[in-house]
Amino acid sequence: MLRETLKGARSLLTGMKVTFKHAFKKPVTSQYPRERIEMSAAYRNVITLVEKEETGSHDCIDCGACVRVCPSFCIKVEGERPEGMKRKRATLFEVDFALCSECGLCLDVCPTDTLGYSREYDQAGYGRNDFLYDLLIPWRDREESVRDKLRLAEAEKAAAKKATAAKAAAAKKAKQEAEAAASDATDGAPPKKAGDDG
Template sequence: MAQNIKEFIKGIKSLFVGMKITGEYLVKPKITVNYPWETVGKEGLEGFRMVIKLVPVPPNGNKHKCVACGMCARSCPSNCIKLDVKQTVEEVELPDGKKKKKVNRKLQGFYVDFSLCSLCGLCVESCPTKTLQFSNYPYIVGTSRDDFVYNILEDFKKRYGEEK
């Protein structure tokens, strides 16, 4: 009998603790938005990580530092990054008269399939030139899987203009 009374009192205490927490959240301001009728401004999204993007050099310039090394694609556990690289080889004469082959890489396309991306950040961390970073744009929507394959090089060109 005493055991049942202790369990009953414990249950009542638990009920009031839960109701207190619920009441606190009931009077707090809402943090959700009713999308698409409401949107979130950039001021509340500093730590939000979404689609990766190329960083312009200098800030708001029209160039990026990507050397098309492929470290981002090799470090991706989801295998969602594909690079389209144009590679040329030229012979360079050294000061001592010897000739050396120099490989030049030019990025033609940088494709990321965000339907596969786990947003782990390994591509951003492994980039030797630090030219990748997360954007904080939250409104990525689509009706098919193909809508989530982005060419972030094309996005860079639209945003900052063609490289000179």
């Protein structure tokens, strides 16, 4: 009986120790929505398109990998191949966050790493349509300037590739000419005799 009483008292003291420890700490309160907490880099929430430094825009090429892998069937992507460009650009990237399970499979399969997690944590709405987002909205107004930048980058890359190929062809031709000249020089020389050293 005494043993059980002591065991209960020790358990009570342990609980009171935790209570008193936290009772005198300053409360963690934020005046939401005036104060917003900055979430950590590892925070996983809804998906978003990541801005690439080179272009100042997303790099979605409308490959459809995210659409195919999504278990919730909540992603819809449409795109076009802009004039003068090899790669496609997305014109619509719609996600229904009412259906999204935030599994992250779309991030894993994205070949251009243009999908990432948003740090927003307060999505709210009154109906299902409030959770239907077009992720391209932040980039719509600068899409033409980005396309011009991408066209220029593709043209520079093609010119560099062409110059490298021309340089390689010239080097190959020079090597073949040198080998042919060396072959002609050895053909014109008298044959060596068996006892000659030099």
